[in-house]
Amino acid sequence: MKLPPYAALLGAQLEFAGDGTPIMRMPFGEDVLGRPGFLQGGAISGLLEVAAIAALRHALAEEGGGRIKPINATVDFMRGGRDRDTLAAGIITRLGNRVANVEAVAWQDDRARPIAAARMNYLIERD
Amino acid sequence: MEFDPKTMALQAIETRTFGGHGGRLGIRFHARGEDWIELALPYSPDLIGDEDSGVIASGPIIAMMDIATSLAVWNRTKAFAPHATLDLRVDYLRPARPGHDVIGRAECLRVARSISFTRGIAHDGDLEDPIAHVTATFMVPSGTYPKVPR
Numbered sequence: 001m002k003l004p005p006y007a008a009l010l011g012a013q014l015e016f017a018g019d020g021t022p023i024m025r026m027p028f029g030e031d032v033l034g035r036p037g038f039l040q041g042g043a044i045s046g047l048l049e050v051a052a053i054a055a056l057r058h059a060l061a062e063e064g065g066g067r068i069k070p071i072n073a074t075v076d077f078m079r080g081g082r083d084r085d086t087l088a089a090g091i092i093t094r095l096g097n098r099v100a101n102v103e104a105v106a107w108q109d110d111r112a113r114p115i116a117a118a119r120m121n122y123l124i125e126r127d
Numbered sequence: 128m129e130f131d132p133k134t135m136a137l138q139a140i141e142t143r144t145f146g147g148h149g150g151r152l153g154i155r156f157h158a159r160g161e162d163w164i165e166l167a168l169p170y171s172p173d174l175i176g177d178e179d180s181g182v183i184a185s186g187p188i189i190a191m192m193d194i195a196t197s198l199a200v201w202n203r204t205k206a207f208a209p210h211a212t213l214d215l216r217v218d219y220l221r222p223a224r225p226g227h228d229v230i231g232r233a234e235c236l237r238v239a240r241s242i243s244f245t246r247g248i249a250h251d252g253d254l255e256d257p258i259a260h261v262t263a264t265f266m267v268p269s270g271t272y273p274k275v276p277r
Contacts, residue, residue, distance in 0.1 A: 005175045006184035009151065033147030040148035041212045042190020049186045053176070067177070070185045074216040 001057055007050045010043060014054060017089070022054040024088045028081075039081030039115075047088045048075060048104040048118040055090030056100055056122060063095075066126040071099070079115040084108055086115065100124050140164070140198060149194055152187050157230055164202050166195045168229040181225035188229060188249050188259055189217055195233035196245035196263040203235040203243075204273045210243065215263040223258045227251040233261075238275045241267045 001022065003014060012026045026032065026047045034040030053068055060066045088106040100122045105114045145154050152174065157165040168174075168191045176184025193212055201207050223229055232254065233247035242264060249259040 002178075004178060004184055005173055006186055009173045010186070030146075031148060031151040035209075040190060041193045041215070042152075042186060043148045045189040045193070045215065046184065046186025049176075049184060049189075067179065069177075069222070070219050072216065072218040073185060073189070074214065075189070076214045077212045080211065 001054065001061070003050065003054065006046065010046050010050065012047055012050050021089070022051070022058050024051045024054060026086045026088070028083045028085065037083060039086065041075075041077055041116075044077070044081055044086065044106055044116045045073070045075045045118065047086060048090075048106055048116060049073065049120070051088035051106070052090035052102040052104045052118070052120050052122070055092055055102060055104075056095070056124075059092055059095055060124070060126075064127055066124050068100070069123040069125070071121040071123055073118055073120040075116060075118040077116050079113070081106075081115050082108060087111070096124070097126065098124055140201075145194070148190060152190055154191050154194060159202065162203065163232055163234045164195060164198045165230055165232045166191050166198070168231065170226050170228055180222065182222040183225075183229070185217065185219065185259075188223070188231070189215060189261075191229065191231040192217065192233065192247050192249060192259070192261040193263065195231040196235075196247050196261065197265060199233035199235040199245050199247070200238060200243045200265055200272075204238055204275050206273045208267055208270075208272050210265040210267045210272075213242070213264045213266045215261065218260045220257050220259060223249075224251050229258060238272045240271045243272060 032043035093101040157167040174183040236244040
């Protein structure tokens with residue numbers, strides 16, 4: 001799966017969970033730093049977005065592909081992002097003909113203790 | 128945020144170059160008024176989210192608006208208070224034009240004891256033709272904001 005150039009700016013790498021669904025991994029570093037010692041909120045939001053897009057591209061690939069355009073996103077920040085890798089996964093709530101509803105969650109040590117989560121709506125233009 | 132509230136004067140925002148993620152994105156100060164503040168996000172191929180169209184990803188716009196709305200709170204309190212983003216919502220009204228810088232204008236709606244409320248617009252030259260509309264709330268994790276007359 002090809003990821004957008006913005007994923008490379010974040011340093012985010014694509015991995016796959018046991019069931020084959022995509023997971024993004026973003027190392028800590030100066031390029032994603034906010035206040036000293038913590039991830040910037042925008043970098044976390046960006047990782048959530050990339051995870052959502054990866055989940056959608058993965059799901060759409062099985063249905064003939066399509067273009068993905070963001071409609072809106074709501075991001076909740078639960079914990080500060082610390083000096084370690086951050087993982088993120090997109091969970092597709094509904095993949096319709098025109099609209100996809102996606103949740104994305106970002107965590108560090110424990111998936112059950114997310115640092116941030118987002119709900120996103122995307123417009124889908126099927127090929 | 129990249130700012131150390133204890134050591135920075137508010138005016139320092141205007142001459143500040145952003146480090147960390149904001150610096151990597153090329154975000155810079157653009158303009159400031161009594162009740163608003165603007166940052167600029169220069170177009171760069173690094174920021175592209177859709178290779179077919181060259182439209183930048185939503186992440187960089189969220190990053191800029193997170194910083195801009197945060198600064199708008201401090202622009203209202205006339206003092207820095209360390210705070211964290213509680214939530215941020217963005218509606219994309221239209222795609223950003225490839226090759227154009229994005230301007231993020233933010234204003235603070237209210238500063239309560241420990242929560243502040245903001246909104247903002249991202250545009251690429253015309254405030255009347257916005258790219259995105261943003262609302263964000265912030266929280267002082269311990270303590271309270273400086274008192275602001277309503």
